[in-house]
Amino acid sequence: MTDNQPGGGTGGSGYGGPTAPSMLSAGVSAGLPMAGSFGTGRGPKLLSGGGGRRATAISTVSTLVVLAALVAIFLAAPGSSQVRHTFFDPHDMWQSFIGDPQKGYYSVGIAIWLNIRMFLAAEVLILILALVIALIRQSTAAVLFPLRVLAMIYVDFFRGVPLLLVVYAVGFGIPALRLAFVSTQSFAVYGVIALTLSYSAYVSEVYRAGLNSVHQSQVAAARSLGLSQGTALRYVILPQAVRNVIPPLLNDFISLQKDTALVGVLGAIEANQAAQIYGSTVFNYSSLTVAAILFLILTIPLARFTDSLIDRDRRRRLAGATR
Amino acid sequence: MTASGLSAVGPSARAISLAEVYKSFGMNEVLSGISLTVPAHEVICLIGASGSGKSTLLRCINLLEPIDAGRICLLGQDVTEPDINANLVRRQVGIVFQSYNLFPHMTVLRNVTLAPIKALRTAKGQAEDTARELLARFGLADKQDEYPDRLSGGQQQRVAIVRALAMQPQVMLLDEVTSALDPELVAEVLDVIRELAASGMTMLIATHEMGFARDIASRVCFLEEGRIIEEAPPAELFTDPKDDRTRRFLRRIVEAGRM
Numbered sequence: 001m002t003d004n005q006p007g008g009g010t011g012g013s014g015y016g017g018p019t020a021p022s023m024l025s026a027g028v029s030a031g032l033p034m035a036g037s038f039g040t041g042r043g044p045k046l047l048s049g050g051g052g053r054r055a056t057a058i059s060t061v062s063t064l065v066v067l068a069a070l071v072a073i074f075l076a077a078p079g080s081s082q083v084r085h086t087f088f089d090p091h092d093m094w095q096s097f098i099g100d101p102q103k104g105y106y107s108v109g110i111a112i113w114l115n116i117r118m119f120l121a122a123e124v125l126i127l128i129l130a131l132v133i134a135l136i137r138q139s140t141a142a143v144l145f146p147l148r149v150l151a152m153i154y155v156d157f158f159r160g161v162p163l164l165l166v167v168y169a170v171g172f173g174i175p176a177l178r179l180a181f182v183s184t185q186s187f188a189v190y191g192v193i194a195l196t197l198s199y200s201a202y203v204s205e206v207y208r209a210g211l212n213s214v215h216q217s218q219v220a221a222a223r224s225l226g227l228s229q230g231t232a233l234r235y236v237i238l239p240q241a242v243r244n245v246i247p248p249l250l251n252d253f254i255s256l257q258k259d260t261a262l263v264g265v266l267g268a269i270e271a272n273q274a275a276q277i278y279g280s281t282v283f284n285y286s287s288l289t290v291a292a293i294l295f296l297i298l299t300i301p302l303a304r305f306t307d308s309l310i311d312r313d314r315r316r317r318l319a320g321a322t323r
Numbered sequence: 324m325t326a327s328g329l330s331a332v333g334p335s336a337r338a339i340s341l342a343e344v345y346k347s348f349g350m351n352e353v354l355s356g357i358s359l360t361v362p363a364h365e366v367i368c369l370i371g372a373s374g375s376g377k378s379t380l381l382r383c384i385n386l387l388e389p390i391d392a393g394r395i396c397l398l399g400q401d402v403t404e405p406d407i408n409a410n411l412v413r414r415q416v417g418i419v420f421q422s423y424n425l426f427p428h429m430t431v432l433r434n435v436t437l438a439p440i441k442a443l444r445t446a447k448g449q450a451e452d453t454a455r456e457l458l459a460r461f462g463l464a465d466k467q468d469e470y471p472d473r474l475s476g477g478q479q480q481r482v483a484i485v486r487a488l489a490m491q492p493q494v495m496l497l498d499e500v501t502s503a504l505d506p507e508l509v510a511e512v513l514d515v516i517r518e519l520a521a522s523g524m525t526m527l528i529a530t531h532e533m534g535f536a537r538d539i540a541s542r543v544c545f546l547e548e549g550r551i552i553e554e555a556p557p558a559e560l561f562t563d564p565k566d567d568r569t570r571r572f573l574r575r576i577v578e579a580g581r582m
Contacts, residue, residue: 221424224385225438225490226414235437239428316472 089286096278096287105281111274112294115260118188118270119298122195122260123253129200134207135233151204158201163194164262170194171266188270191263199256206248210241247313250306254299261295271295336363337396338494338525339384344393346376346383346549353379354390355549361494361527366520368536368557369529371546372572377529378421380546381496384527385418398493414442417487418496421503423479425471425486431458432467435486443490450489457485461515477508481515488519495519497528501535533576537561545569 074080099107136144136151158166171190175183214237222232242249264273271291278287339361346354353376361367369377382388384395386402386409395403402412426434435454439445445453458464461481471479480500487495497516501509513535520526520539530536536543537557544554545566553560553569564570 217420217422217424218426220382220387221420221426223409224387224413224418225486226410226442227438228410228442231441235441236426240426243428 086285087289089284092278092282092284092286093290095282096275097290099274099278103281105278105287106269106274108271108274108278108287108290108294111269112271112291112298114188114268114270115257115295116298118192118195118260118263119253119257122192122199122256125192125196126199126203126256129196130203130207133200133204134211137204137208138211155201155204158198159205161198163198163259164265166198167191167194167262167265170197171263187263187266187268191260191266191268191270194263195256195259199252199259203249203252206245206252207241209248210243210245211237213244214240243313247306247310250302250309254302254306257298257302258295261291337361338363338365338398339527340396341380341384342394342396344380344383344395345391346379346388347391353549354383356393357549357551359544359551359554361525362541363525364523365541366526366528366539368540368543369527369546370531370533370536370543370572375546376549377546378498381418381498381527381529384496385416386412387418410442414438414490415493416496417490417492417494419480419483419487419498419500421499423471423476423483423503425479425483427471430468430470431463431474431482434471434482435489438486439489454485454489457488458482461485461518462511475508476504477511480504480508480512484512484515484519493525495524495526497526497530499529499531501530501532531581533561533573533581545572547572 077083096105097107097109099105099110133151133154136147137155139148167190170193171187174185174190174193177183218236218240219232222236223229227236260270261272264270264276267273269277271294272288275285275287275291279285337360339359341357341359344354344357345352355376357376357380359367359380369380371377379388383390384397386407390403393403394401397412397416400412401407402409425431426437429437432451432454435457436447436450439450439453440447455464455467458467461484463478463481463485466474466478466482471482474482480503484495484500500516501512504512509532513532516526516528516535517539528536528540540557542554543557543560545552545560545564545568547568553564553566555565560569561573564573
């Protein structure tokens with residue numbers, strides 16, 4: 001790293017100089033329409049100062065000023081050129097993105113697919129396991145008492161233990177058991193198991209909140225029509241419960257998307273791990289920036305989707321309340 | 324004694340009969356030995372202050388609340404036996420609640436057809452035909468694709484009544500079905516109940532609408548502190564109450580301008 005720095009530093013100012021600001025200005029122009037709609041459209045108007053075009057203009061200008069200030073501070077910092085070279089070098093960013101096995105590093109762009117696959121697999125498993133746990137915890141039958149205690153211990157345990165430790169325990173512990181089949185899976189599989197175990201504890205609590213949010217009178221109405229407990233749950237309670245907690249559910253999944261990076265500690269070549277390998281091979285960490293950008297590309301659409309759902313739900317409630 | 328599904332139980336068919344029913348919530352005794360008979364095709368009204376046990380009584384008959392002691396017979400069947408299938412009992416007893424309790428995530432049509440399809444295993448098309456007929460009968464034909472939160476309170480309550488009727492119950496329990504409604508919407512719901520009574524439906528109605536009770540009921544029961552204080556035909560109970568407590572209650576109602 002120190003060897004590269006002088007030469008790379010000058011090269012960096014040649015490359016990084018124009019790139020970093022242009023990246024940021026791209027962010028500004030992309031941010032403009034959002035700035036307008038955020039400032040005026042959404043939510044209870046706690047911070048609104050007027051409406052219409054004037055508000056849009058003000059929010060646009062204030063956004064530009066803030067971003068310009070941040071860029072100026074970044075560019076004026078004493079270590080700016082080194083940072084730009086080490087983390088924002090376009091050449092290294094591209095190299096780490098496409099990868100080169102000959103030179104001993106992997107493509108971050110390909111590695112992100114492992115994150116996506118782990119995320120999708122874990123998401124499905126979490127939705128199922130968490131629901132089972134939540135239903136057990138909400139059950140009242142005396143027979144299920146031992147299961148209720150187990151479910152409670154499960155949730156307490158996996159919410160309390162850091163996910164990283166769960167990843168280690170599953171990823172290194174299960175193979176060490178040397179069982180047939182279960183000990184011979186890939187690190188990605190163990191990663192998915194660890195993510196599922198940990199996140200199901202959180203998501204089951206989200207489900208539980210949803211189940212509690214459905215008023216008891218809905219249960220009474222369903223049962224009074226002669227529907228069995230299972231049918232009432234399936235058609236009356238669960239649909240309302242899930243609808244009520246879709247935003248927090250999606251919030252947990254945004255978090256899950258980036259926590260797939262923790263599986264890298266096992267040696268699975270996911271985006272973060274591929275970026276680390278690039279960094280320690282080439283001594284330039286622009287690869288980490290690439291990984292960060294790829295994670296953002298994954299999470300931002302889901303975040304905006306969550307916002308739009310919250311917004312739609314709010315409008316629906318307001319429409320209902322005026323009747 | 325011609326209604327289908329009613330098993331013969333003695334000379335005068337009793338749709339509902341309660342004997343010495345007790346029910347407590349914790350230390351609070353809500354029903355203290357209620358005995359009551361509802362003959363088939365008759366309408367009995369329960370009146371009394373809030374907290375007198377009217378709602379709990381109806382919920383117990385529908386088996387939504389287990390009773391502590393006593394016996395409840397529905398259509399000649401003892402439904403307080405421990406091995407009774409509550410779902411089968413509830414299919415014969417419709418209940419309508421004060422707060423409508425429609426399913427907010429379903430259209431009106433789906434609200435009405437859910438139980439026939441899932442509990443009675445009626446074919447979807449047939450259930451929908453029946454539902455449309457019922458909705459049309461109660462002036463809701465154009466509302467079948469609306470969601471409950473787009474309807475007025477009166478419309479929602481009429482849908483709730485239709486939803487209960489779609490199960491073709493032998494008996495209807497109405498729990499203060501007009502109490503949550505704006506005054507101008509009360510009449511449309513009461514009209515529905517009058518039509519049901521005229522068609523011969525057996526009903527047990529908890530209500531604060533004294534004028535309505537006087538019109539529609541064959542007998543009126545006054546409840547206080549979980550007991551039936553007085554039971555009489557409406558003409559008698561409203562004009563010449565025998566018990567002091569009934570008199571006091573009716574006087575308060577008159578003073579409040581509710582009668």
